[in-house]
Amino acid sequence: MPHKCTRCEKIFKDGDIAILDGCPNCGWNKFLFVHDESEEGDDAKSPDKQPGKKGLKEIDEFLSDQEPGTEEITKTEDEPEQDRIESLRINEPGSYELNLEALLERKEIIMAMKEDGKYVVHLPSVFDAKKKKKK
Amino acid sequence: MGLINKVKLNFSSMFKKIFNKKKARIGIYGPPNAGKTTLANRIIRDWTGDAMGAVSSVPHETRRARRREGVTIESNGSKVTLDIVDTPGLATKVDFHEFMAHGLEEDESKRRAKEATEGIIEAVKWLDDLDGVILVMDSTEDPFTQVNVTVIGNMEARSLPLLIAANKVDLPESSPARIRTAFPQHPLVPISALDGQNIDSLYEKIAQHFG
Structure with a gap:
């Protein structure tokens, strides 16, 4: 997961050793983990790949193979x-x-x-x- | 305490001393395929020469509780006569697909699933009539399961004496120590019900614990 400087908001790639001595841009030493935007972009194009929805899709596929009227089972899982x-x-x-x-x-x-x-x-x-x- | 009660108590302890007869009804519990029936068979074969029931690698082979009365175990001078109840494996889900994966037909699988579910309810209801429990766990598996934690918690609430048999120590990946760490509050004996490893220690503990 990439790191983001909490002061200047510059993004560094996951495991970037440059941040070990502080932000090379502003010298700040606090960073946040952030989601990779490029990955998120891909996910947005194909909703099936989004976390959480993937499981649901599989369950839906599974249920469509079953007898009708078994959809309620998924509600009990949570x-x-x-x-x-x-x-x-x-x-x-x-x-x-x-x-x-x-x-x-x-x-x-x-x-x-x-x-x-x-x-x-x-x-x-x-x-x-x-x-x-x-x- | 009234005089009559005192006399009654003395009489009953005298009676016990004279006949030296300690009786207990013990249930063998645990998850499916932990080796409950294998253990029941071994205990009964060792002390009476008979057998309790069929064993199988297909889960839920035992779908009805089976009882064997009057099994006397003697070890290190302690003696106890047990009624042994072998119970179906406790589980939170029973699905016929599980049986079909073992090559059974759909109808047969559904029938087994229904019987196994009834068997679990029967096993739970038996707890009301027991004096103690041998909880059989598969020591190759993670002991922190919902079934183990729920069952142990409930037995503690009922103040039922509990003895853990950490089974399958004949398998190289077994780790009875993991079970001991998980449930240190109960006596534990590592055994192999299949090949009889350490079974004498179990008999000793049974005679001490339930006698």
Whole structure:
């Protein structure tokens, strides 16, 4: 990553030894890492290459090969486990995500379907938990 | 404490002394392919001559918890009778594609994925009925995983005695020391469940720890 003098804003290439004795232009000795503008220019032309979007593109490509209606899976990727109420998420038949923390700490089992906001509560486990609490 | 309770307590300790019978129900837990069933098989074969279940390199081979009662382990004068529960591997994701990568058909893979998921839930629910846990870890793998950290944290919260079996020391890339550094608060025995390396030390620790 190139360096930029924080006083005169002159840019030096990555690893330039000239800055070891201070900025040859103004003598200042504080530098910032900056993005390479030439690389950024290339990225702007092809949005698929931008960081972050690359991953999304791959997921989109992956999903387009899958059955329709599985796009919601991507939304769950960013969701921290502790924020999830469900102990089990069913993404599609044969693909499951388990929230071990919820399973270990709670008696009741809540299942989430692939669509966000659709949950199934496993009643026997809820009633069993209540019964055990009463004892 | 009432007199009756005191008498009861004395009687129960007398009873224990007379019959010298210590019993504990122990669960064998850990991530998939750590060697839980291999270890269960070894313990049961060494002390009863039987076997527990099939082992395989395909993850989630054990999809139902299996229990073997009355396995008596004797080591260095300590004796303990165990009910051993071999559990399915704990994981946060089960995907049928994983099985297909091992050459299984799609339908069979989906069935296995469903069973493995049920098995994980079953394994977690078993924790309520246990007196202690042997946590099997693959010492060739990084121990700082979400599964290991979550499981150990929960067992500590339940005050369940925990013994770590750092498995697969027969492999050159194994590093039980890495597991010891990660979880120094629990006793650890480096073993190879496959070839029996250091298994006597494990029996000694089991008898001490759970007896």
